[in-house]
Amino acid sequence: MNLPAEHGEPLYQGAGVPVPDVPYAERVWPAGPPWRAFDAPPVMPPPPEDDEADRRLGRPHTARRPRLEEVRLVNAALLLRRPLLVTGRPGVGKSGLAYRIARELRLGRVLHWAVTSRTTLTSGLFEYDAIGRAQALQGAASGGGSPTGTGDFVQLGPLGSALLPYRLPRVLLIDEIDKCDIDLPNDLLTLFEDGFYEVPPLVRAKAQEPVASVHTADPGGTAEVTEGVVRCHAFPVIVMTSNGEREFPEAFMRRCLRLDIPDPDAAALGELVAAHFGDRLGSHQERLIRDFLRRSDQVGGLAADMLLNAAHLVTSGHYTPDEGDDWAQVLREIWHPLGGEGAEPA
Structure with a gap:
């Protein structure tokens, strides 16, 4: 048995009950539109489990009764491979939706990217410790250490890790995106359409280091990046929260599904x-x-x-x-x- 959508049922049901525990390598994700297909081979191992979901959501003692609009729009976003923009007042449970999706569909640890006015696209994709790299090269040249690869000094961020080629999509929470710089929505738009990005330090070093091992946003996680380019296989489940503090570009909104969460009764x-x-x-x-x-x-x-x-x-x-x-x-x-x-x- 795989996922409910295999039998015509909603993929996400919102009741808080996880799908059957089928081995990761045997699970099948429903197909998306041809224009949202990405062809990188799925080489990443299963993501770690997410203990954070229980801390944030608690352990339901009875099945949750979700709103019909929530179930409808989450499933549409999953099938269309489109980001979900979740709006509502502070404290109504917008970010909890990402953890609920991950726990119910057994998609592993949620990658959390908290956005501020200083956040850039690059900060969500990767960080490069250029000073540490230069010091390591200097130490190796003077006989004070062994040579290390460029990838040792690259740390993928939550967004960058979400686009690694996993068999099943990772869940990415982009929290409070309405606090972002004016250019970030358009930068994200291009990335969401392409499904890949370059890591310039690795691109520059690809002749000497065609395959680089880098750190990911998961604790202790690593990934291999070929020729400095990260390409996704399964487009991530992206939940973006907004307190309604700003409007977004029309082109950005056209590619998102919007879910408004009312105050809980x-x-x-x-x-x-x-x-x-x-x-x-x-x-x-x-x-x-x-x-x-x-x-x-x-x-x-x-x-x-x-x-x-x-x-x-x-x-x-x-x-x-x-x-x-x-x-x-x-x-x-x-x-x-x-x-x-x-x-x-x-």
Whole structure:
């Protein structure tokens, strides 16, 4: 048995239940459009498992009930080999979608690229330690060390590692892309279309070092790069999150699928709490969620992890919702307005 799509079912179902544990080498990924096919041979070993998913998402005790729009758009992005732009307020669980896809489809460790205003395309692809390389060459020339290859001084970034030729796609989370420099979306557009990139230090050294072993974004990971060019086999599953702080170029948006995540309702918050705490909150869970939603309405929105903070205080045994004014004051402090001063209601 392979993936659900082999039988006409959605590839991603969103319930949090992983697909059957078929050996990596035997799994089949559904075909994409011919114009999104990339022909590099799949030479990379299976990616490491992702323990981070359980920390971020918890372990669901019951099947999650996803929104139909989420399931529909995630599956469309997987089949079309297109990035998914996930929008919504801070704290609604946008980045968690990448970890949910990776865990459910058993795609291994999520590669996480946090974007800032100083982020460039090159920083996501690779870093080259030119000074370290020069020092190593100088040491070898003076008899103080053995020669090392150029690849020893190349570290692929999350984006660069995601485009390595794996049999199955890697999951890449590009977090808060709306904070990026104005040129990054167009730079990404070209890369997403081509499915390959060059590492200039390795290109310059290809005559002496046609195959270079480089470091990857996975802990302890390495990969072999031929003639300085990295080509993908399975286009990665790319989840880009945005808080809606900027607009993107039309050409960029045309090649993305957009999924907006609304504020979670009481049922979704209950699933979130249960995934992290099981039934340890007992009778306090319903009251805590009700108070959280009321407070969120008062202050113009709260992040879901703020509810988890309160749940942990209760399950720790150090606090109880029955403490009256003391507990109410604690909640007022940990459920503070996200908009800073002036957001607190009168």
